Amino acid sequence: MSTSTGQPGAVTGPEQADGGSLGTPLKLRHSHSRGFSAGFVVKLVLMALINAFGLFGILSAWAAGSWGILAFLVIALIVADLVYFLPTRRLLPAKYLYPGLIFLLVFQIFVVLYTAGTAFTNYGDGHNSTKESAIGQLTRTYEQRVPGGQEYSVAVLSQDGDLALAAVQDDQVLVGTPDQALAPVDGARVSDGIIEEVPGYDILDFNQVTAASEDVMNLRVPATGESSDGALRTDDGRTAYAYNPTLVYDEQADAMVAEDGTVYANNGEGSFASPSGEELRPGWRVFVGFDNFAAIFDPEILGGPFVSVTLWTFAFAILSVALTFFLGLLLAILFNDKNLKFRNVYRAIIFLPYAFPAFLSILIWAGLLNADFGYINQVLLGGADIPWLDNPWLAKASLLLVNLWLGFPYMFLVTTGALQSIPSELYESAEMDGARAVQRFRAITLPMLMVAVGPLLIASFAMNFNNFNVIYLLTGGGPQDLESTTGVGATDILISFVYKIAFAGGTNDYGVASALSILIFIMVAVVSALTFRRSKALEEIN
Numbered sequence: 001m002s003t004s005t006g007q008p009g010a011v012t013g014p015e016q017a018d019g020g021s022l023g024t025p026l027k028l029r030h031s032h033s034r035g036f037s038a039g040f041v042v043k044l045v046l047m048a049l050i051n052a053f054g055l056f057g058i059l060s061a062w063a064a065g066s067w068g069i070l071a072f073l074v075i076a077l078i079v080a081d082l083v084y085f086l087p088t089r090r091l092l093p094a095k096y097l098y099p100g101l102i103f104l105l106v107f108q109i110f111v112v113l114y115t116a117g118t119a120f121t122n123y124g125d126g127h128n129s130t131k132e133s134a135i136g137q138l139t140r141t142y143e144q145r146v147p148g149g150q151e152y153s154v155a156v157l158s159q160d161g162d163l164a165l166a167a168v169q170d171d172q173v174l175v176g177t178p179d180q181a182l183a184p185v186d187g188a189r190v191s192d193g194i195i196e197e198v199p200g201y202d203i204l205d206f207n208q209v210t211a212a213s214e215d216v217m218n219l220r221v222p223a224t225g226e227s228s229d230g231a232l233r234t235d236d237g238r239t240a241y242a243y244n245p246t247l248v249y250d251e252q253a254d255a256m257v258a259e260d261g262t263v264y265a266n267n268g269e270g271s272f273a274s275p276s277g278e279e280l281r282p283g284w285r286v287f288v289g290f291d292n293f294a295a296i297f298d299p300e301i302l303g304g305p306f307v308s309v310t311l312w313t314f315a316f317a318i319l320s321v322a323l324t325f326f327l328g329l330l331l332a333i334l335f336n337d338k339n340l341k342f343r344n345v346y347r348a349i350i351f352l353p354y355a356f357p358a359f360l361s362i363l364i365w366a367g368l369l370n371a372d373f374g375y376i377n378q379v380l381l382g383g384a385d386i387p388w389l390d391n392p393w394l395a396k397a398s399l400l401l402v403n404l405w406l407g408f409p410y411m412f413l414v415t416t417g418a419l420q421s422i423p424s425e426l427y428e429s430a431e432m433d434g435a436r437a438v439q440r441f442r443a444i445t446l447p448m449l450m451v452a453v454g455p456l457l458i459a460s461f462a463m464n465f466n467n468f469n470v471i472y473l474l475t476g477g478g479p480q481d482l483e484s485t486t487g488v489g490a491t492d493i494l495i496s497f498v499y500k501i502a503f504a505g506g507t508n509d510y511g512v513a514s515a516l517s518i519l520i521f522i523m524v525a526v527v528s529a530l531t532f533r534r535s536k537a538l539e540e541i542n
Contacts, residue, residue, distance in 0.1 A: 047084055051077060076102060112521070119514035122288050125507055127270050131284040135249050136218045138256060138272070138280055142247035146223075146230040149242040153193045156209050156216055156237045157201035163212070165221040165232055166195050166203075167240060173198060176221035182232070209237035247280075256280060292515035302512070305481070305488045305497070310523075312396070313493040317464040320403045321457055327404065328411025329449070336419050347416070354409030362473040365402045369474075392490035395475050399491055403470055407460070418452040419445070458531045462524050466495045494520050 054077040061070035083094045121127075152167040157175065164177045166188070173188035173195060189197040197203070209216055220231040223242045230242035246259040256264040256272045264272035264280050271283035295301045331350060335343045353361065368375045369388040377384050388398045422445065430440050450457075471477055477492035477500065487500045494516065502513035 043084060047081065050080060054080075072105075115514045115517050118510055119292055119518050120287055120289060121285050121511050122270050122283075122291075123285050123511045123514075124509040126281045127283045127285050129282070129284060133214070134282050134284040135256075136214070137282055138247055139245060139249065140217060140233070142258075143233070143243040143245050146242040146244055149230065152232060152240045152242075153195075154232070154234050154238065154240040155195040155198070156204040156212075156219070156234070157198055158204055158208075159201050163215055163219050164201060165219060165234065165240065166198050166201070167232060168193055168195060175201070176232070178220055181222035181225050204237065206237070288511070292512045293519075295512055296516055296519070302486065302501075305484055305486055306516075309488060309492050309494055309497045312491070313465060316396075316399065316403075316467075316493055317461050319400055320407060320464040320467070321460050323400065323404045324407035324411045324460070325415075325453075325457060327408040328413075329415045331408070331412050332415040332419055333445075336416065347412075350412055351409045353405055354413070358406055359469060359473060361406060362402060362470055365398075365405070366474050369398055389475050390479050392479055395479060395491045399470060399474060402474055403464070403467070406470070407464075411460075414453050414456055415449060418449050421452065422448045455532070458528050461531070462528060465493070465524055465527075466520065467493070468495045468499065471496045472499070494523075 054073055058070060058073045058077070061067075061073060080098065083091050083098050152169065154168070155166045157164040157166050162177070164175055165182075166185075167174045167176075167182055168190055169182075171190065173185055173190060174182035175185045175188075175198060176182035185198060187197075187199040188195065195203065204212070216237055217233075217235055220233060220243075222231050223229045228244070230244045232240040233243050234240040247264075248257050249255075250257050250263075253263070254266045258264070262274055264274050264278075267273040267279070268286075269283075269288070270286040271279040271281075273279045296306050297303050334340075335346055335350075337343070340346075366389070371377060371385060371387045371390055374388070376388070377386055387394060389395050426444050426448075427440055430444060435443065471491060471493055475489070475491045477487075477489035477496045479491075480487060480489040486497070486505050488497055492500070498513045498516050498520070501516065502508060502510055
């Protein structure tokens, strides 16, 4: 039957009835069943916090009507609970992969899909929101206060989800709705001009008014039965004035009708326009197809600047990678000599520009290159007047110089490691065969280096293709082309061009900027794919 393990009361054997593994002491297994491990408690606390924040996000998305976000949060939360609580070893890899997958979906895939969706709309200044919001904004904008109208002390009311307005007039409370003019109400209570109670209604406090600000600003309550007396409107939920509309929306005709009879019809492009072509602002977001992409290639719109900026972007990225790589490689070869004294000290000094924060280095270089009081002109060149950042070609050369300063230590670091991994027997064999230094470099060093650092060069190209910081901090994209309406400059690359179109061009055309961002994504993807294919062929050398 059972055998003793040498411990009093410890019994093992196949007759154990609790399903434990054979040979496991009962005393030990019972001690484990009396409590949870510290790791499980930590996991329980973390998952409780995640579920709490997830539930808050779900309720917020429900209240805002964001059904896509709501569905994503529900699914993500359910999957998280299943992954971390189901007792199966098959889900063990998912415990490590799932957080990264969520971040990938939120910060990469969603951003790409949202940008792609925006690229096919007219999203920008004057077309920021929905049609309903645009109609409300137009109605509020084209209103006139009733001449001689008084100021009303008001409160925003709610009844079964519908908003109403209570106003104080001659110490009497009047209540009205969009369909019913202000009328006295019995039983209301007022203290120091502030409405404290209205029977049958809930009075919204400041936070509730703020949460429903869009509906509150769209609320119109007729002051009297006469249309000439206007309707009360409040912007802050505390005071109101009577306004008369000068622009009214005709739902049947889908048009805005002005006081003088001018009809602004829906032009199908996200705006109301008069027969003469005058558009009312704001408009609303609509699908425009490939119009944004057509504008990028149209020579009369963005085509000219787009071509010049694209050519400079490729030149800047390729030259930056080539210059930093070959300078870093040259220094790595020089300091790879084992007979060189203090070579570790030299290596540490060379690495310093990379260890220093890049944005500070760029700002320091901007000061050094200043034409009026920069150190290079005033001290090194004895008061010369060289427009390093004001001349188009000198500004481009300055950018390459500064980017070389920022990037060569990284290339020096990676090529140093790659050089040390090349077997010395290859060089000895080549030297015995009579190969010279240049031949050894071309036949051994460079091919072996490309196998190791090829992917890093591709990543460096992609980074420099979108190197916004050095452009923005050093030249701001300038010197600016004064004839361009986009504010594009001689040193702008595509990503800074996108920034100016979206934020600094005066029009904030997010749709065109998104379309240009998609083109940048395609360019980098194609170049990276072709280069990876080439680097894959080099692996045969290894």
